Amino acid sequence: MRETIRVNVEGKGEFTVEKGSTLEDLSKMAFGKEYKKYLGARINNQIYHLQKSVKEGMNIRFLSIRDDDGNRIYARTISAVFIMACESLFPQCTVKIEHSIGEGIYAELEGGKSISFSEIRMIKEKMEEIIEKDIPIIREKVPAEEGIELFKKQGYEDKVRLHNTLDREEIQIYRIGDHVDGFHGYLAPSTGYVKLFDLKYYYPGAIILFPTTASVDKIPKFRERKKLAKVFKEANEWASILDLAFLGSLNEKVLNGEIGEVIRISEALHEKKIGHIADEICKDDDINIILIAGPSSSGKTTFAQRLAIHLKVNGKRPIAISVDDYFVDRDKTPLNEKGEYDFESIEAIDLERLNGDLVKLLEGEEIELPKYNFITGKSENSGVRIRVDKDHPIIVEGIHGLNPRLTEHIPEKNKFKIYISALTQLNIDAHKRISTTDTRFIRRLVRDNKFRGNDVFRTFELWQGVIEGEEKNIFPYQEEADIMFDSALVYELSVLKKHAIPLLRQVDNSSIYYSEARRLLQFLKYFIDIEEENIIPPNSILREFIGGADINVH
Known part of the structure; x- marks a missing residue:
């Protein structure tokens, strides 16, 4: 008689199987004809393929297409x-x-x-x-x-x-x-x-x-998504300029001491694109309001400040307005499905006051900017009064920048809408693509640890809510943009790697985030480190995440 073992399948109970059985064998027992709906398994917060042998006492959760993994x-x-x-x-x-x-x-x-x-x-x-x-x-x-x-x-x-x-x-x-x-x-x-x-x-x-x-x-x-498709085409052209097809060619340049030129060309391409956007804005005298939107860790702050410099080169004197200062009082903030304050909802913004202030500015009136007190949860007077003329474009940066409701009282002819995100990455090879969401998470992980006092567990904890907010509030409106800016830098993960790996290694298999941390660690091992960060210019978007910026981004 063959030796047997007992295991537990989440949602199905305990099973007795022959020793040496695989997870796929167990899946067939547990799910019958529907076993092919299950593609992998989670055991002790780690992901496994279905060829793995089961062992005595395992608690197993099978993964379907409903699960991210x-x-x-x-x-x-x-x-x-x-x-x-x-x-x-x-x-x-x-x-x-x-x-x-x-x-x-x-x-x-x-x-x-x-x-x-x-x-x-x-x-x-x-x-x-x-x-x-x-x-x-x-x-x-x-x-x-x-x-x-x-x-x-x-x-x-x-x-x-x-x-x-x-x-x-x-x-x-x-x-x-x-x-x-x-x-x-x-x-x-x-x-x-x-x-x-x-x-x-x-x-x-x-x-x-x-x-x-x-x-x-x-x-x-x-x-x-026509505009997004054009960004991908542009990224391929940039990769050709850099003589980079896949990650292997980037690693070769790091090992051969040629990465300095890659960094300089990458940054010059960003600078050229930002300058082009400023030129497009300045061609149209009707444009008074510049709206900048994008998901978390896109580099919006650095981009907005670099754009302002290029506008000044064109004789403009831009003024920035923070949407964060237009939050409604805390007692009016909407709640999400969990009963928590939903600060990412457009209803969390005092749309009437924001639109009213923008209209007054367009009509040449003076306004006093509000200042939101995040401690008391109240809107206060800032004491800062502004008036603009035709040479004072207003830069409005925030996640809802492309949502028509944010500036519904402003004629479309007076707006220029920019969508920014890390939209592309150099693929590992022809069959292994790099998720832009992974790139943004690694950016955020490093930044939050360096500048916001968040450990790796807090960053993971917040991330799912961030993604859900983006799916609801940002991505549906990205094609509203007049232009898209790809903030990805072809070399950035080779720099971020040494900052991210020590943080990800803090996550052990007692954490629900273990499988995700392990996946990212394995992914980062494909990159050869760029050790010398002094060759990265101080105004680089990457500086917003690793530090050393010469502009105020935190």
């Missing part, structure tokens, strides 16, 4: 299927998984090949064939030399260059039939786990659509 596994797995389909149909081309856009992931082919409308159907049919075969996905760790050789045989020069810059004894690979690939994070146990997907023609590539945490049983409708 389950959704990531689905996204990586359907991307792997897309790569296999394209390589089968177009063996002369390299597949590049670019970035998220809307509710999907944008991908394209390198090698001078665009995907035609008719080829979308071919790729989709090939993907369905691969999924129907339910090919096992085997995760292995192999010696680094062997892994590099396998990637060479697959024609993955980007992975070869990356791993040649890293001092690792082993490389994690995935085998899917004859196909070998590498991903950051886990995949599902087989291709049959990702049956729900769609492809959308998006010249010169395609959008891979799949269920989201909010829409688990159907494909969400794709909403095109």
Whole structure:
């Protein structure tokens, strides 16, 4: 008789299984025909792939696409299927998984090949064939030399260059039939786990659509974001100027002592873009109000101050108004679903007073600016009186800047709306993209620890609420912008790494944030440190997070 062990599955109770059973075996017992809805598992605050063997007394929570980690596994797995389909149909081309856009992931082919409308159907049919075969996905760790050789045989020069810059004894690979690939994070146990997907023609590539945490049983409708797509195109042009295709090429420049030029060109591109925005504003005499909005840790404060300098170069004398000073009194602040004050709601702002003051300023009247007392929760008089003329554009910075309600009494012709965020990042390799949300979190983690007295646990605790607020208050309005500014710097994670790693290492497996901290730690290990920070200019957006700025940003 075979030896058995007992384990507990959250929401299902206790199970007795044979010793040596995998999490996938247990999932089949617990969920029956619906087992393929579960893509990974959480045990002791750590994420595991379903090939892992179960052990006596384990408490297991299986992850579906409703969970962020389950959704990531689905996204990586359907991307792997897309790569296999394209390589089968177009063996002369390299597949590049670019970035998220809307509710999907944008991908394209390198090698001078665009995907035609008719080829979308071919790729989709090939993907369905691969999924129907339910090919096992085997995760292995192999010696680094062997892994590099396998990637060479697959024609993955980007992975070869990356791993040649890293001092690792082993490389994690995935085998899917004859196909070998590498991903950051886990995949599902087989291709049959990702049956729900769609492809959308998006010249010169395609959008891979799949269920989201909010829409688990159907494909969400794709909403095109034209302005955002142009930012991604511009980022590719900038990467070409910098001679950087993927992270391996950046690591090479760090190791070869060539990173100084990368930093100087990156910063010059930012400066050129900010100057261009100022020029566009100054071309139109009707523009009196400049609205700047973006999610957390986008570098809004530094950007606003640098824009003000460029406006002054054009003969303007900008005045900044803080939306934070227009909060309603605490007893009028709306509450969220948890009964907590919702300071990120637009209803937390005294819209009537803000609009009234802006109208008065446009009409040449003098106003006294309010000052919000965050200790008492009351609006007070500041004693500061201002009046503006046509040479005094008003800069209004805040998360609701693009929401039409914030300035509903101001004619559109008098506004210039700017959306700023860390919108793009250099991908790790052709198949491993970098989440811009991860970049912003790492920025915030470092800044909050240095300047706001928040430890790593507090930053994690606040982050989910920040994301929920952005989904509700910022992202729906980003296409309202007249222009978008990408505040990402191609080299920034190589600088932020040494600041972030000691903080993330403070999180052990007793914390609910352990799996996320571990994921970010593994991700940062791909980057070679930039040790010398004195080559980063004092007005860089990065200085807002690491310190050393020559302008007041805190």
